[in-house]
Amino acid sequence: GNSVTQMEGPVTLSEEAFLTINCTYTATGYPSLFWYVQYPGEGLQLLLKATKADDKGSNKGFEATYRKETTSFHLEKGSVQVSDSAVYFCALLYNQGGKLIFGQGTELSVKP
Amino acid sequence: GAVVSQHPSRVICKSGTSVKIECRSLDFQATTMFWYRQFPKKSLMLMATSNEGSKATYEQGVEKDKFLINHASLTLSTLTVTSAHPEDSSFYICSARDSSSGRSVNEQFFGPGTRLTVL
Numbered sequence: 001g002n003s004v005t006q007m008e009g010p011v012t013l014s015e016e017a018f019l020t021i022n023c024t025y026t027a028t029g030y031p032s033l034f035w036y037v038q039y040p041g042e043g044l045q046l047l048l049k050a051t052k053a054d055d056k057g058s059n060k061g062f063e064a065t066y067r068k069e070t071t072s073f074h075l076e077k078g079s080v081q082v083s084d085s086a087v088y089f090c091a092l093l094y095n096q097g098g099k100l101i102f103g104q105g106t107e108l109s110v111k112p
Numbered sequence: 113g114a115v116v117s118q119h120p121s122r123v124i125c126k127s128g129t130s131v132k133i134e135c136r137s138l139d140f141q142a143t144t145m146f147w148y149r150q151f152p153k154k155s156l157m158l159m160a161t162s163n164e165g166s167k168a169t170y171e172q173g174v175e176k177d178k179f180l181i182n183h184a185s186l187t188l189s190t191l192t193v194t195s196a197h198p199e200d201s202s203f204y205i206c207s208a209r210d211s212s213s214g215r216s217v218n219e220q221f222f223g224p225g226t227r228l229t230v231l
Contacts, residue, residue: 042224043118043205043222044207044222089156098161098209099161104154
């Protein structure tokens with residue numbers, strides 16, 4: 001079936017460090033891929049998305065490339081800030097029913 | 113644009129009572145809304161898909177008589193937790209899909225969540 005696997009957290013980085021959060025997926029067909037961010041006590045905000053192979057989504061310094069050959073959508077940022085501390089969810093959407101399938105989430109903590 | 117609200121943001125109730133949570137799309141119409149449940153430090157679990165004017169579609173293992181969903185208008189879906197018990201305590205999040213032609217049909221917008229505590 002369809003599934004999303006993220007690297008386990010928590011991930012702790014110093015400010016200005018490089019960030020990578022791995023995400024791989026299993027899906028039939030050609031899903032759309034998303035990264036969502038959840039700040040403490042809040043709902044989810046869409047961070048970026050990619051709808052087809054080789055698309056690169058980017059927003060607020062974050063980026064991820066839809067790699068069909070490796071079934072991956074890794075999230076990267078060149079220089080993290082304390083304000084980036086949050087939980088990040090990778091998700092895929094397949095057309096049947098329009099349901100989102102979420103990874104388990106990766107908690108990021110950025111220290112000054 | 114594309115704002116989704118939830119009310120209440122927090123609710124504490126006694127065991128055995130029912131609690132209603134509202135999900136509203138404030139500036140767009142949503143024929144489809146989704147209800148999720150999130151346990152502490154866990155991912156989101158889809159509970160059901162709410163369709164305007166028709167019955168909700170529940171995911172496997174979710175009791176439809178326990179979690180009543182009503183989607184009476186294009187901007188409002190409600191989730192009622194009936195006869196709540198402490199194990200129903202959780203963070204409930206809704207999302208709404210913009211039905212307008214100008215939007216990607218894939219995009220969902222999330223509410224801020226409702227923290228339910230059952231004593």
